[in-house]
Amino acid sequence: MGQRMLASAEWLLLAVALVWGTSYGVAKLALEHYPVFGVLAVRFILAGLCLLPALRAIRWQAWRAGLPMGGILLAILLCETWALQYTSASNAAFLISLCLVLTPLAEWLLYGQRPAARIWALVGLSWLGALLLTGDSAMHFSGGDALMLLAAVLRAFGVCWLKQLADRQPATAQALTAMQCWAVGLGALALSASQGGLPPLPRDPGFWLAISYLAVLCTVCAFAIQNYALRRSDPSRVALLMGSEPVFGALFAWLWLGEAMGPLRWLGGGLMAVAAVMATGGGSKVEKGVGEKEEVGVVG
Template sequence: MQPLRPRPGLATDLVLMGVALVWGSSYLVAKDLTLAAPVLVVLALRYVISAVALGLVCRGTRTPLPRRPELAAGVLLGLTQAAVLTLETFGVSGTTATNAGLIISLTVVLTPLLDGVWRRSRMPAPFFAATALAVVGVALLVSGDGFRAPGWGDGLMLAAAVVRAVHVSLIGRLTAGRSSNSLALTAVQAAVGAVALSAAAAPALGTAVPRLPLSAWAQLVYLALACTVFAFLAQTWAIRRTSPSRASLLMGTEPVWAVLVGVSLGGERLTLVAAVGAVLVVAATYYGQHVERVHRLGSVALPEPAEAARRLTSA
């Protein structure tokens, strides 16, 4: 009897699932870190570690220095990415990691909407139905045991989803038709974020850093190396070995992992109403993504969207 062999592509699928897992877990890790240090300090240190690591990777792979257009795009994208992570980290400190991971997944439906506005191209009616369903899901998710106004943390996570959609659309517009080096572009973004957030956190860095426990440093290294450096390199390797649709499907499980990590490791609780909302959010984002893909493939006028570019950013 022939021994069983792994099917072709299994390693690629596992790598992409690993990316989704670390991104989904990042919300709980970031929430824990905000209990140990001010949010801006957490962000500054995360960015500095990421920038140093990416710089070493660029040097080790002999990545060419970014050209002027790449540098200009990287600076702008670095600022928008820093804004996204700032809103996310402040937001997750005021809500649950479960809610944060699910609300931020709305980027999947917000990005095509924004891109359609910029391109003056109307999305099909089923896409708007998916968007409405996602909004209903978020309303149920944040309502807990009964309907109530969203908390400030939920509001910041929603703002982060909107700004991330802007960031993703900018990536598509700034890199369209250009042979940009993705690694160099990401390293520039990390460097810009490190400078900007270190400047913002400067008043608190001197007192907060010496007081950080070893566990907090381990969490920072995890966010920087696993959720940024590993995720970027892994997805770049894996996407070249599978179809964009399959990669998008596997990495789209990020909110599912956020729920599992938040409930199992974070001790968070999902009420029945909130659980229904979570299912609606995940189902709506998957359906909206499917509608957008079919619409894109059926339209000759529209170029490749920024869906793959979205994965250049970290959680």
């Protein structure tokens, strides 16, 4: 019975990695119909409505932590979503995985927790992969690649900051996710108002299919499934399965969006995925960082 539950949890985690990997390509499709602020506002308000029951009986102290957490997530998502307008979905999926290798470096800068020597080797491996993925040298980095790299850095620091905020209040992970969704959605609306407001909502069914996928599957369902599965699997298996996210993203972009992926790009992306898996599964400090990310509700 225990082995069956473990196998079930691992299949569920693989499903989450698949859904999150495809989210970059789906978001790119949504951006063909609506601007960045609008896509974020509609996606996260819809997700917030789905999670509305989790907000019952939440005390003000929890909101004081949840709203800043939403602000951090909004900054990360703005970088990610803008980046998708200027880079490929496959590049985005691989570059964001750098956050797993950069998290221990962020812990070092913020808290003085020096990473193990092997982390430096993994950082070098990731950078080599990034160079192969985006071109023969850093000069080939597009503006979108640079924005996605900034998003990875923000995610690495965000994991540390979000953990601190989450530790100061008693709300459940689901309630924190709901607060983050509302903060992102309303924050995106406020930012759009400062730029003259949003155009009318698109009527194209493709837009609403993409937004529903992002809000319901990539946010609400993926987080609930992940919470269930994380309690029934061990960190190394979690790292291996979640490390497959960028590979799924590249496969989706190649098969569905028709993005070109030559041998060097596959090699570079593969090196980054390997570095992410080794970083999250190979040392206690880094496993702790990944666990922190999952518990406080950073959504893909």
